[in-house]
Amino acid sequence: MNKPMVAYIIGRLMQIEALLLFFPIVVSLIYRESIRYSLSFLVVALVTGIIGYLFTKKQPVVKNLYAKEGFVIVSLSWIVLSFFGALPFVLNGDIPSLTDAIFETTSGFTTTGASILDDVEALSRSSLFWRSFTHLIGGMGVLVFALAVLPHMESETVHIMKAEVPGPTFGKIVSRLSKSAQILYYIYILFTIIVIAALFLAGMPLFDAIIHAFGVAGTGGFSMRNGSIAPYDNVVIEVILGIGMLVFGANFNLYFLALTRHFKEVFKSEELKWYLGFVGGAIILITVQLSMTAYGHREALRHSFFSVTSIMTTTGFSTDNFNTWPLFSRMILLFTMFIGGMAGSTGGGIKVSRVAILIKTAFSELQRNAYPNRLVSVHFEHKAIEGKMLKAIANYLIVYIMVFACVLLLISLEVDDFTSSFSAVAANFNNIGPGFGVVGPDSSYSFFSPLNKIVLSISMIMGRLEILPILILFSPGIWRKRA
Template identity: 40%
Template sequence: MMFVSLVRILGLLLALVSATMILPICAALAYGEYGVISSFLIPIIFCFIVEIVLFFSTRRREFKLTSRSGFAVVALAWVSTSFLGAVPFMISGAIPDFADALFESVSGYTTTGATILAEVENLPRSINLWRMQMHWLGGMGIVALTVALLPILGVGGFQLIKAETTGPEKGKITPKITVTAKILWFIYIAFTLVQTVLLMLAGMDFFDALGHSFATVGTGGFSSKNLSLGGFANVPAEWICIIFMLFAGVNFSLYYRLFTGRGIELLQNTELKAYLTIVFGAIFIVVPFIMPLYHSFGTAFRYAAFHVVSIITTTGFSTADYSKWHPAAQAVLFFLMFIGGCSGSTAGGIKVIRWVIMGKQMGIEVKRMLHPHGVFSIQLNKHAARKDMVFNVSAFMFLYFFVVMITAIITAVDGADLLTSVTASLAITGNIGPGFGNVGPAYNFGSFSSFTKYWLSFAMITGRLELYTMLVFFMPAFWKK
C-alpha cells in the first residue's frame, strides 16, 4: 500500500509541475519561439498520460503515509522533478548535454542559481523564463505546492512538509497542514506579484520583471542577463530586489502572524533579530573597504547591501564582480556563506537560528565553568527552548560540513584550486550560487566534468532538503522493516 501511495503521489506531483510549463509556452507564443513549444508540450503530455494511467489503476486504493515513506516521497519527488525540468533544455537544444541540463535543472529547483551557461542572453526567452520559474516552484517547495492544491494528501501531508521544510523547528501555523500550505503559498504569490509590479514601474518589461521576481522571492539567482541584475544598470530595480531578497530570507510564518494581528511576535523573534543584526552589521563593515573603488558612500552602500543580502539569503544575484573588492570585504561575504537565511524561509544555508543556538550554548558552557552547579537553559523568543535542540543542531552542522568537505575534495580532484573548491562546495551545499575563484560571479560551473556535475547536483538537492531527507537512504536502518 505504501508503494502504491508513493507512485500515485509522484504521478500527481509530476503532472502538477509539468502543468506549470504552460507559462513558458505562453512566452514562446508571445515571442514567436514556435520551435521551442514542443520542448514543453512533450513532457506535459507524457506526465499527464502517466498520471491518467496511475489514477485509473490505483483509484480504489487509499493513501497511506508513514514517516519513512514521507522521506521517500520527498526525496524521489525532488529527484524526478529535476529530471523533468531538464527535458525542455535538452529537447530545445539549449543545453544538449544531459549532465549540464540536469545540473541547470537541479540548480533551478533548489534555488541555488549556479549555472553551467556562459551565455544566457542567447537562449530563447521561454527557456530563460523556465529557468527562473523553477526557482519560484522550488523556493516554497514543490511538495508544499502539491499538498496545498491536493487535499487528498492532507492526512499524511505533514510528514511530507516536515521532510521538505527548512530549519530545526517544523510546525503548523494552522491546525490543518493543507491550510498552512495554502496560506504560505498565498503570501509567497502576493510578494511575487507586488515585486513584479514594482520592477515594471522601475523600468523593466513584464518578462524580466516576472522572471526576476521568481528568482528573488525564491532566492534563486538565475537571470536573463549575462551580468545578472547588474546587466540592467537599473538602480531602483536593485533596491527593490534588495528589499525583497531581505523579505524572502525571513521565516514566512512570521508574515502570517503579522497579517493576523500578532506583529509583536516579530519583535520577540530571536532569529529575526539576529538575522537583521548580521545583515546590517555586515553592510557597514563592507562599505568602508569598497568606498575607494566606487568614490561614493551611496554607491558603495548600495553594492555592499546588495551583495550582503544576496549572499546571506543565498539568492546569488550580483551587480558587481566582488572578487575585485578589498580582501576584507570579500572575507565578510565568504563568512556569510556559512550562515544562510532564517528557518522557514526560501533561503538556503545552515540558517541563522542554528548559529544562534550554538552561540547561546557556548555562553552557557562558559557560565557553567564559573557556576558548576547552576541550571541554565537556552532562551528563544522569550521562552526556554527544547533541551534536545542543541544535539539536533550539532549533528546537523557536523553532517553539513562533512558534505561540504566531501564536495570540496571531489571538485579539487577535478582540478579546481583550493579557493574554487572550498567556495564551490559551500555555494552548492548551501544553495548559494556563485562562490569565489573560478566559480565567482564572472564565471560558471561549466568547466567541471560530468561526474562532478552529477555529484554537485546531488549535493544541491541534499542541501535544499537539509541533508537528512536524502542521506537517510544510505542508512541500513531505513531499509529494515
C-alpha cells in the same frame, strides 16, 4: 515501506509538473518562437503527465505514511522533477547536454542559481521563463505546493512537510495543514506580484521584471542578462531587489502573524532580530572597508547592501564582481553564505535560528565552566531550548560538516585551487550559486566535468532538503517492508 503510496504521490507531483510545463508554451507562442520550442515543452508535458497518470491510476489501499516514507517521497520528488524539467532544454537545443540541463534545472528547483551557461542571453524566451519559473516552484517547496492544491492529502502529508520545510522546527500556522500551505502560498504569490509591479514601475521591461521577481521570490538568482543585475545600472531596481530578497529570506509565518495583526509577536521574534543583525553588521563592515580601498562611500554602501542581501538570503544576484574585493570583505560574504536565511523562508544555508542557538550554546558552555554550580540554560524565542533540540542541532551540524567535506574532496580532484573548490561547494550546498575564484559572479560552472556536475547537483538537493532526506533515501534497507 509503503511503496504504492510513495509511487502515487510522486505520480501526482508529475502530473502537476506536466501542467506547469504549459506556461512556457504560452510564452513561446506569445513571442512567436520556432515551433521546436513549444513542441519541446509539449512533448515533455505529455510524457510526464502520462507517466504520472500511470502511477496514480490505482489508489493505494493502505494510505498510511510515516517519517521514512516522508523522507523518501521528498527526495525522489525533487530528483524526478529536476530530471523531467531538464528535458525541454535538451529537446529544443538550448542546453544540448543532458548533464548540463539537469544541473541547470536542479539549480532552478533548489533555488541555487548556479549556472553552466556562459551566454544566458542566447536562450529562447520560453527557456528563460521555464528556467526562472523553476525558482518560483521550488521556493516554497514542490510538496508544499502540492499540499496547497491537493488538500485531500491532508492526513498523509505531515511527515512530508516535516521533511521538506527548512529549519530546525516545523509547525502549522493554522489547525489544518493544507490550509497552512495555502496561506503560505497566497502570501508568496502576493509578494511576487508586488515585486514584479515595483520592478516594472522602476523601468525594467515586464518580461525582465517577471524573470527577476521569480529569482527574488525563490531566492534563486537566475537572471536573463549575462552580467546579472549590473547591466541595468539602476539604483532603484537594486533597492527593490535588495528589499525583496530580505523579505523572502525571512520566516513566512511572521507575515501571517502580521496579516492577522499580531504585530507584537512579529517584533518579539528573536530570530528576526538576529537575521537583521547579521545583515546589518555585514553591510557596515564591508562598506567601511570598500570605502577605504575601492569605492566612494555611496558606491561602497550600494554594492555592499546588494551583495550582502543577495548572499545572506542565498539568492545570488550580483551588481559587482565581489571576487575582486579585499579578502576581509570576501570572508564576511563567505560567513553569510553559511548562515543563510531564516527558518521557514525560501533561503538556504544553515539557517539563522540554528546559528543563533549554536552561538548561545557556546556562551552558555563558557558560563558553565566559569561557574560550575550555576544553572545555565539556553533560551531562544523567549523559551528554554530542550536538550533534545540542542542535540538535534549539534547532530545536524556534524552531518553537515561530514557531507561538506566529502563533496569538497570530490571537487578538489578537479579544481586545484582551495578558494574555488571550497566556495563552489559552499555556494551549491547552501543554495547560493556564485562563489569565489573560478566560480565567481562573472563565471559559470561549465568547465566542471559531467561527474562533478552531478555531484554538485546532488549537493544542491541535499542543501535544499537539509541533507537527511537524501541520506535516508540511499540508506541500506530503506525499501524493506515495514514489520
